[in-house]
Amino acid sequence: MCEVIVLCEETQTVPSYPGIPENHEFVLYHLKTRTFWSQISTIWEWFIANFSSAALAQGHDRPVWKYTVTLDSWTSPQIVNAWIALEPPLLTFADTAVDRSNQAWLNVANGTSIGYCQRLPLWESLETITQHSNTEKQP
Numbered sequence: 001m002c003e004v005i006v007l008c009e010e011t012q013t014v015p016s017y018p019g020i021p022e023n024h025e026f027v028l029y030h031l032k033t034r035t036f037w038s039q040i041s042t043i044w045e046w047f048i049a050n051f052s053s054a055a056l057a058q059g060h061d062r063p064v065w066k067y068t069v070t071l072d073s074w075t076s077p078q079i080v081n082a083w084i085a086l087e088p089p090l091l092t093f094a095d096t097a098v099d100r101s102n103q104a105w106l107n108v109a110n111g112t113s114i115g116y117c118q119r120l121p122l123w124e125s126l127e128t129i130t131q132h133s134n135t136e137k138q139p
Contacts, residue, residue: 004031005125006091006098008105008117015118020128023071029093030065030129031082059085064093067129074132 009015009026020028062084065077083092089100097106098117105114 003033003122005029005120005122005129006031006117007120008096008098008115010105010115012115014103014116017118017120019121019124025070027096028067028069028125028129029082029091029098030067030077031084031091032063032065059083066093067132077133 005020006029007015007017007020007026008029009024015026060083062082064080064082066080067077068075080093083090085092091098091100092108095108096114097108098104099106103116103118105117106112107114
């Protein structure tokens with residue numbers, strides 16, 4: 001998985017926006033590409049997977065910029081880490097997780113549902129993030 005934008009919101013159904021919506025409340029997770037050495041380790045993991053897939057299933061971590069959006073007000077990006085696992089298929093952040101099998105947004109502490117998430121188109125989302133970030137400092 002390369003660079004990805006995930007939108008999560010407190011809702012009863014999976015969102016299906018064509019891009020980042022205006023005047024809504026949601027959280028954006030901008031999963032960044034892995035570092036050079038992390039990518040090298042991925043190549044090694046895929047090589048080892050020819051003999052045992054356990055290393056790939058356990059997952060890897062990735063830097064993430066988290067934006068909290070309330071109507072048209074965006075917070076400055078908060079740098080967090082995501083743990084991306086194949087088994088179980090989760091994106092895990094500090095206090096939330098995304099179940100990639102059903103797109104549920106979960107509270108990590110107790111496993112309860114917060115809402116649902118969707119993956120957004122990358123290039124259009126990056127343009128919108130840049131527009132909202134021009135007036136704010138990047139980390």
